[in-house]
Amino acid sequence: GAVVSQHPSRVICKSGTSVKIECRSLDFQATTMFWYRQFPKQSLMLMATSNEGSKATYEQGVEKDKFLINHASLTLSTLTVTSAHPEDSSFYICSAPGGRGDYNEQFFGPGTRLTVL
Amino acid sequence: QKEVEQNSGPLSVPEGAIASLNCTYSDRGSQSFFWYRQYSGKSPELIMSIYSNGDKEDGRFTAQLNKASQYVSLLIRDSQPSDSATYLCAVSLFSNTGKLIFGQGTTLQVKP
Numbered sequence: 001g002a003v004v005s006q007h008p009s010r011v012i013c014k015s016g017t018s019v020k021i022e023c024r025s026l027d028f029q030a031t032t033m034f035w036y037r038q039f040p041k042q043s044l045m046l047m048a049t050s051n052e053g054s055k056a057t058y059e060q061g062v063e064k065d066k067f068l069i070n071h072a073s074l075t076l077s078t079l080t081v082t083s084a085h086p087e088d089s090s091f092y093i094c095s096a097p098g099g100r101g102d103y104n105e106q107f108f109g110p111g112t113r114l115t116v117l
Numbered sequence: 118q119k120e121v122e123q124n125s126g127p128l129s130v131p132e133g134a135i136a137s138l139n140c141t142y143s144d145r146g147s148q149s150f151f152w153y154r155q156y157s158g159k160s161p162e163l164i165m166s167i168y169s170n171g172d173k174e175d176g177r178f179t180a181q182l183n184k185a186s187q188y189v190s191l192l193i194r195d196s197q198p199s200d201s202a203t204y205l206c207a208v209s210l211f212s213n214t215g216k217l218i219f220g221q222g223t224t225l226q227v228k229p
Binding site (some may be wrong): 032034042043044045046049093095096097098102104105106107108109110111 | 148149151153159160161162166168205207209215216217218219220221222
C-alpha cells in the first residue's frame with residue numbers, strides 16, 4: 001500500500017518547450033498532493049500544494065504561471081513546467097499524505113528528472 | 118536560522134556499528150516528525166514517524182524525540198553497507214496538513 005507513481009521518470013526537452021509531469025496515488029485517494037524540487041546536493045524544497053477541486057497553493061518565490069498544477073481527480077495531480085529553461089533542470093518529486101491512514105505520513109513518487117537543453 | 122537543521126556529514130561508521138543521526142528544529146509548535154532515507158538519484162522513502170516524546174523502535178531503527186530540547190534523532194543498529202544513503206529529517210508544523218519542512222540531510226557511509 002501507499003504507492004505513488006510519477007510519469008515520466010526522465011525527460012529531456014529544448015528550451016522554451018513545456019513539460020507535463022503526472023503524479024498518481026495508486027492504492028489510495030489523495031485530496032492533497034505536494035510538489036517538490038531538488039537540486040543536486042540539496043534538500044527537497046516544497047514548490048506547491050495541489051488541492052483536488054480547488055487552486056493550488058504556491059510557496060513563496062515559486063511562479064504559479066510557470067509551474068501550472070492541476071489536481072484532476074482524487075488520484076491524479078499534474079505539474080506543467082511552461083516555457084522551460086536550463087535553470088529549471090532539476091529533480092521533481094511529488095508526494096501524497098495519508099496512504100497508511102495517517103494523514104501526517106507522506107509518501108513520495110519516484111521522481112522525474114528534467115533536463116532542459 | 119534554518120527551521121530544521123542537520124549535520125550534512127558525511128557520517129562514517131563501520132559495518133555492524135550503531136549510527137546516530139541528529140536533527141534540531143526551531144518551531145516549538147511542531148507536531149510531527151519523520152525520518153526519510155534517500156539513495157542517490159532516488160526519491161525519499163519513509164523510515165520512521167514519531168509524534169510524542171520518547172523512543173519508537175522499528176526493527177534496527179529507533180527514533181527519539183525530545184520536544185523540550187527540540188531534538189529528534191535516529192539510531193540505526195547493526196549498520197549495513199546498504200544503509201549508506203542520505204537521511205532526511207522532516208517536521209510538520211500543523212497536524213493533518215501533510216506539509217513538511219525538510220532538513221538538508223545527513224549522508225551516512227557504512228564501511229564494510
